Amino acid sequence: MSLSNIRIVLIQTSHPGNIGAAARAMKTMGLSDLCLVNPVKYPDPQADAMASGADDVLNGATVVSSLSEAVADCQHIIGTSARSQRTLRWSLLTPRACGEFAAKSAQTQKVAIVFGRERTGLTNEELELCHQLVHIPSNPDYSSLNVASAVQILSYESRVGHLALTEGGAEQSASQEADAEVLGEEIVSAADMDGFYHQLEALMVETEFLNPDDPRYLMRRMRRMYGRINVTRSELNLLRGSLSAFQGRKLQRRKTEQD
Amino acid sequence: MSLSNIRIVLIQTSHPGNIGAAARAMKTMGLSDLCLVNPVKYPDPQADAMASGADDVLNGATVVSSLSEAVADCQHIIGTSARSQRTLRWSLLTPRACGEFAAKSAQTQKVAIVFGRERTGLTNEELELCHQLVHIPSNPDYSSLNVASAVQILSYESRVGHLALTEGGAEQSASQEADAEVLGEEIVSAADMDGFYHQLEALMVETEFLNPDDPRYLMRRMRRMYGRINVTRSELNLLRGSLSAFQGRKLQRRKTEQD
Numbered sequence: 001m002s003l004s005n006i007r008i009v010l011i012q013t014s015h016p017g018n019i020g021a022a023a024r025a026m027k028t029m030g031l032s033d034l035c036l037v038n039p040v041k042y043p044d045p046q047a048d049a050m051a052s053g054a055d056d057v058l059n060g061a062t063v064v065s066s067l068s069e070a071v072a073d074c075q076h077i078i079g080t081s082a083r084s085q086r087t088l089r090w091s092l093l094t095p096r097a098c099g100e101f102a103a104k105s106a107q108t109q110k111v112a113i114v115f116g117r118e119r120t121g122l123t124n125e126e127l128e129l130c131h132q133l134v135h136i137p138s139n140p141d142y143s144s145l146n147v148a149s150a151v152q153i154l155s156y157e158s159r160v161g162h163l164a165l166t167e168g169g170a171e172q173s174a175s176q177e178a179d180a181e182v183l184g185e186e187i188v189s190a191a192d193m194d195g196f197y198h199q200l201e202a203l204m205v206e207t208e209f210l211n212p213d214d215p216r217y218l219m220r221r222m223r224r225m226y227g228r229i230n231v232t233r234s235e236l237n238l239l240r241g242s243l244s245a246f247q248g249r250k251l252q253r254r255k256t257e258q259d
Numbered sequence: 260m261s262l263s264n265i266r267i268v269l270i271q272t273s274h275p276g277n278i279g280a281a282a283r284a285m286k287t288m289g290l291s292d293l294c295l296v297n298p299v300k301y302p303d304p305q306a307d308a309m310a311s312g313a314d315d316v317l318n319g320a321t322v323v324s325s326l327s328e329a330v331a332d333c334q335h336i337i338g339t340s341a342r343s344q345r346t347l348r349w350s351l352l353t354p355r356a357c358g359e360f361a362a363k364s365a366q367t368q369k370v371a372i373v374f375g376r377e378r379t380g381l382t383n384e385e386l387e388l389c390h391q392l393v394h395i396p397s398n399p400d401y402s403s404l405n406v407a408s409a410v411q412i413l414s415y416e417s418r419v420g421h422l423a424l425t426e427g428g429a430e431q432s433a434s435q436e437a438d439a440e441v442l443g444e445e446i447v448s449a450a451d452m453d454g455f456y457h458q459l460e461a462l463m464v465e466t467e468f469l470n471p472d473d474p475r476y477l478m479r480r481m482r483r484m485y486g487r488i489n490v491t492r493s494e495l496n497l498l499r500g501s502l503s504a505f506q507g508r509k510l511q512r513r514k515t516e517q518d
Contacts, residue, residue, distance in 0.1 A: 025408060030398040053403055096419070137418055139289040144312055149284060152408045153415050159396055160355070209504035218497070225494050228487070235484050238477065245468030246505045 003162055005106035007033040008151055009070045009114040011126065016041040018118070020050030020058055021148035027054035029155035030162070034061040035070045035112075050148075067114065067126045075109040078102070079122055079130035080150060082143055098134040099157025103165055106158075113154055115147050188236045196236060197223060199243050206247070262421055264365035266292040267410055268329045268373045270385065275300040277377065279309030279317055280407035286313035288414035289421070293320040294329045294371075309407075326373065326385045331450045334368040334489070337361070338381055338389035339409060341402055357393040358416025362424055365417075368446055372413055374406050387479050388449070390486030447495045455495060456482060458502050465506070 008026055013019050019042060023034055034057055036042055042063065051058040064070050071077050078098060093101065102111045114130060116122035122130075136153055138145055201219055204210035210218050231239070267285055272278050278301060282293055293316055295301055301322065310317040323329050330336050337357060352360065361370045373389060375381035381389075395412055397404055460478055463469035469477050490498065 021405070024403070024405065027401045028397045028404045028408070052405075053401060095415075136415070137422060138287045139418075142286045142312060144283070145287045146280070146283065146311075149287070149408065149411045152411055156354075156395070156412050159398075163396055203505065204501060207501075207504040207507070209501050221494065221497055225488055225490070225497070228489065229484055230487065231484070235480065238480055238484070242463060242466075242468050245466040246462065248466070 002103060002106040002165075003030045003158060004032055005110050006031055006102050006158055007035055007071075007074065007110065007112045008155070009035045009037060009067065009112050010039070010147065010151075011037040011067060011115065011122065012040065012117045013042075013147065014040045014118050016044035016047040017050045018146065018148045019044075019061075020047035020052075020054075021146075022115075022151040023047075023051045023058040023061070024054040025148055025152035026155050027057045029152075029159040031155050031158065032057050032060070034058070036061050036063045037067055037070050038065055039063065067129055071112045071114070071129065073110055074112040076102075076105050076111040076132075077114060077130045078112065079114045079127060079133050080116065080154070081133045081135050082121055082138075082145070083135070093132055093134040095134060095136050095153055095157045096160075098132075098154060099159075099161035100164070101132075101161070102154075102158045103161030106162075107165070113158075115150060118147055186233050187230050188233055192236055193223075193226070193231065196226070196231075196240055196243075199240060199247075203243055203247055261362060261365040261424075262289045262417060263291055264369050265290055265361050265417055266294055266329075266333065266369065266371045267414070268294045268296060268326065268371050269298070269406065269410075270296040270326060270374065270381065271299060271376045272301075272406065273299045273377050275303035275306040276309045277405065277407045278303075278320075279306035279311075279313075280405075281374075281410040282306075282310045282317040282320070283313040284407055284411035285414050286316045288411075288418040290414050290417065291316050291319070293317070295320050295322045296326055296329050297324055298322065326388055327449075327453070330371045330373070330388065331448065332369055333371040333449050334446045335361075335364050335370040335391075336373065336389050336449060336486075337371065338373045338386060338392045339375065339413070340392045340394050341380055341397075341404070342394070352391055352393040354393060354395050354412055354416045355419075357391075357413060358418075358420035359423070360391075360420075361413075361417045362420030365421075366424070369448075372417075374409060377406055387482060390483060445492050446489050447492055451495060452482075452485065452490065455485070455490075455498055455502075458499060458506075462502055462506055 008022065008031060010019060010022060013036065019036065019039060026032065026034060047058060048055060078093065102113065105111050114122065114126070116126070134154065136145060136150055197219065200222060201210065204218065205212055267281065267290060269278060269281060272295065278295065278298060285291065285293060306317060307314060337352065361372065364370050373381065373385070375385065393413065395404060395409055456478065459481060460469065463477065464471055
């Protein structure tokens with residue numbers, strides 16, 4: 001599984017709770033390779049508490065004393081940056097592009113995503129070791145993204161990138177908007193909808209809501225409204241069934257009256 | 260700014276630290292509207308500690324006693340689900356589609372993204388109120404995503420969706436088709452739609468289409484379907500007027516029978 005080739009590297013993390021939360025964030029997304037560079041406190045009960053059920057990732061972490069050690073066997077090294085760093089002319093990835101790149105590269109190679117210290121980030125020396133930078137867009141007035149939250153977002157994007165590769169890119173990435181709404185179900189045809197509109201119109205005439213001599217665009221407005229739904233097969237059955245009930249009850253009643 | 264129209268709703272959160280972390284997650288992405296439904300502990304020092312510099316979002320949170328109160332003024336209600344819920348044939352969004360949808364809708368309307376309890380998620384009754392569900396893809400062997408982490412991911416996707424709208428005009432115009440149809444007309448609120456649903460349900464029960472002892476998700480399916488329309492004020496009048504005609508005719512008939 002390619003996600004196991006993506007390594008999360010945390011440099012000199014101050015709060016052990018963040019290490020535990022990062023382990024949990026990784027595991028929820030299927031990542032497992034955690035490397036700690038000079039952690040301030042590790043192991044630590046706070047880390048255990050925050051790891052929840054991800055103690056295997058936490059306890060399996062390797063501990064090293066420099067970033068170069070941490071990434072020695074990696075082909076790709078991506079540093080995270082709180083700033084856009086445009087001035088440094090870095091190759092700057094969006095989290096999405098980072099996830100796609102990491103998932104794709106991880107099919108055959110090892111990728112490291114590197115997170116700096118809570119307050120001060122990565123040193124210049126550490127930046128030198130990175131091939132690319134990724135910047136998570138954030139509120140310019142408050143860009144205080146927790147390090148475990150940053151791990152969560154980039155692990156999530158790695159998983160999305162991975163799923164796009166394994167489940168078929170087209171389905172995952174492109175224009176899912178309307179279709180995502182009715183997952184896996186056929187949208188009915190215009191002809192099918194016409195049957196519904198005729199039934200609706202008949203009922204509206206019957207109940208004197210619509211006067212055939214003065215229709216006031218009522219059916220046009222109904223069509224425009226229902227036309228926005230993208231009605232599925234089972235939903236059309238529901239709509240027509242309810243109309244039949246509204247009509248049927250009346251027919252039944254009429255029949256009773258005639259008896 | 261449209262992101263202020265996106266409301267994060269947390270239902271009965273057990274751990275106050277999660278509320279604080281959610282506030283921080285929101286603020287890093289530019290969201291500010293937090294609503295708590297029956298929080299177990301709020302306010303609480305643990306929440307303050309986890310909020311870091313996002314105490315304005317945390318302290319500005321509204322506290323209510325039910326989901327329907329929390330979303331009364333919202334046009335779009337998106338529930339989060341830990342499962343894919345394919346069996347229920349929900350309108351199931353990816354986080355990406357959710358972010359795009361929320362950012363686009365939030366330009367003119369209010370959108371709620373609803374997070375359930377840490378252990379048990381949303382109740383069926385709460386699910387009834389949702390128009391769509393979003394599922395964050397996760398490790399099938401360990402899908403224990405922390406609620407604040409889920410808030411982080413969906414807030415992040417909302418920001419990405421927002422940036423795509425504001426920074427890329429092409430994308431904006433392409434996905435506006437549906438809205439063009441209702442251009443310039445007010446979309447009614449969830450509370451307004453509730454009135455319609457109650458009337459529809461009453462008629463369905465009356466005509467024996469819906470058996471209150473065995474409702475078979477009929478109202479949920481109706482809500483999901485009509486929830487996709489973005490009903491305008493004049494359309495709601497049309498819908499309610501037609502239902503009244505369907506009902507009134509019957510009452511009239513009943514009256515005639517009694518005479």
